[in-house]
Amino acid sequence: MACRVRVAVGAANRRTDSSPRARPAAATAAPTQAPAPVQPTAAPQSPAAPAQKVKLTFWYALSGTQGKFVEALVDKYNKSQPNVTVEVIFQGSYADIAQKLTAAITAKTMPDIAQMGGAPTLGDSGAIVPIADLASAAERADIYDGFWDYNKFQGKIVTMPFNNSVPMLYYNKDLFVAASLDPSKPPTTWDELVKAATALTKPGQWGFNTHTDTHWYFSAMMLQNGGKILSDDGKKVVYNSPEGIEALQFWGDLVTKNKVMPSNQHANAGADFVAGKVGMLMRSSATLATIERDAKFKVGVAPLPCKKVCSEPLGGASLVIFKTTAEKQKAAWEFAKWMTSAENSVDLFLQTGYVPIRKSVSDVPALKEYYKTSPNAESVIKAVQSSSAIPVFSELGNSDEQLRKAVEKIELGAASAKDALDTAASVINKALAGP
Numbered sequence: 001m002a003c004r005v006r007v008a009v010g011a012a013n014r015r016t017d018s019s020p021r022a023r024p025a026a027a028t029a030a031p032t033q034a035p036a037p038v039q040p041t042a043a044p045q046s047p048a049a050p051a052q053k054v055k056l057t058f059w060y061a062l063s064g065t066q067g068k069f070v071e072a073l074v075d076k077y078n079k080s081q082p083n084v085t086v087e088v089i090f091q092g093s094y095a096d097i098a099q100k101l102t103a104a105i106t107a108k109t110m111p112d113i114a115q116m117g118g119a120p121t122l123g124d125s126g127a128i129v130p131i132a133d134l135a136s137a138a139e140r141a142d143i144y145d146g147f148w149d150y151n152k153f154q155g156k157i158v159t160m161p162f163n164n165s166v167p168m169l170y171y172n173k174d175l176f177v178a179a180s181l182d183p184s185k186p187p188t189t190w191d192e193l194v195k196a197a198t199a200l201t202k203p204g205q206w207g208f209n210t211h212t213d214t215h216w217y218f219s220a221m222m223l224q225n226g227g228k229i230l231s232d233d234g235k236k237v238v239y240n241s242p243e244g245i246e247a248l249q250f251w252g253d254l255v256t257k258n259k260v261m262p263s264n265q266h267a268n269a270g271a272d273f274v275a276g277k278v279g280m281l282m283r284s285s286a287t288l289a290t291i292e293r294d295a296k297f298k299v300g301v302a303p304l305p306c307k308k309v310c311s312e313p314l315g316g317a318s319l320v321i322f323k324t325t326a327e328k329q330k331a332a333w334e335f336a337k338w339m340t341s342a343e344n345s346v347d348l349f350l351q352t353g354y355v356p357i358r359k360s361v362s363d364v365p366a367l368k369e370y371y372k373t374s375p376n377a378e379s380v381i382k383a384v385q386s387s388s389a390i391p392v393f394s395e396l397g398n399s400d401e402q403l404r405k406a407v408e409k410i411e412l413g414a415a416s417a418k419d420a421l422d423t424a425a426s427v428i429n430k431a432l433a434g435p
């Protein structure tokens with residue numbers, strides 16, 4: 001079973017949404033104390049109250065500023081109606097909570113609801129209530145299809161979207177002007193990306209780089225090129241297709257042919273970008289506030305450049321409702337809907353950088369006001385409309401690792417794009433085939 005593990009970034013322990021996934025194992029560690037809560041600003045409608053008092057247990061896995069927001073939001077929920085009390089318990093990292101949930105399922109001591117990365121992998125556990133059995137057609141229609149696809153297991157929606165992000169193209173508007181590029185027109189295609197990066201590259205300055213989650217950004221390019229990660233029957237990975245090979249070759253050409261991206265220097269990419277040493281950077285939308293705060297130049301943000309299609313593969317975590325009693329399951333669903341309401345979805349975006357999941361957020365006044373002070377936020381919302389889902393399968397964490405290795409090989413010139421992806425696919429398909 002695979003789960004998505006995030007890497008802490010910065011003092012606030014901000015988590016990107018694409019770091020390697022780790023296979024859960026049994027664990028019994030005690031919950032970790034979360035930071036003191038902060039007060040959210042949204043005021044969503046009160047949830048439907050059950051006929052009798054219900055107490056729910058909610059496990060979550062966000063720390064720092066994000067964790068404070070979650071705790072404050074739950075506190076607000078508890079005060080919004082008289083009959084449901086939610087006990088919120090911080091369970092460490094995404095890897096930690098996945099391990100603890102796996103152990104809890106085995107011991108039949110699950111919480112009523114939990115936040116989990118790679119949550120659809122619990123779809124065959126027999127322990128969760130599929131969201132497809134709870135959500136109405138109207139409720140489903142308000143959330144972009146990409147988010148639902150991100151929460152499917154074997155074609156069925158089993159978990160609820162919650163905190164998600166998409167990869168974005170950040171760019172230095174000042175460097176654009178210095179390179180005679182129009183700062184109001186970031187690249188929208190691969191060819192335009194190469195052209196802009198070439199103009200931005202000079203001694204001591206690179207035109208382009210990505211952050212460390214190279215498997216996420218490469219997956220985006222592969223999907224943009226019409227490729228797939230998993231076969232339609234879910235039995236094997238197919239990223240060594242012609243479309244995947246072409247995408248990896250394009251990546252390699254950025255380093256070796258066009259010479260606009262440094263080889264294997266992704267760990268420093270974020271710091272180099274805010275220091276003005278990189279013209280364009282692919283990184284999570286969840287880092288928007290941090291980048292805007294730290295950069296000493298005018299920051300531009302745009303959806304990823306497209307090839308055959310536009311694709312923004314989602315990262316992030318979901319809400320899982322566990323099988324308990326009918327009354328608790330009903331209350332957990334009402335709580336999940338409240339947590340993901342349009343107002344709370346906007347507030348999550350404003351407070352943490354995780355993107356709104358609902359189409360109806362366009363009517364939320366707080367978002368309209370935010371656009372006035374942060375025009376880049378509107379670019380993030382635009383990117384969400386092209387959101388897509390990387391399929392969740394048992395070897396996803398290992399697959400991410402193999403893709404990162406393939407990217408490293410092509411950057412270092414250690415293998416051709418075909419050989420690098422053939423090797424990666426062979427490793428994963430052997431694991432999928434089993435003994």
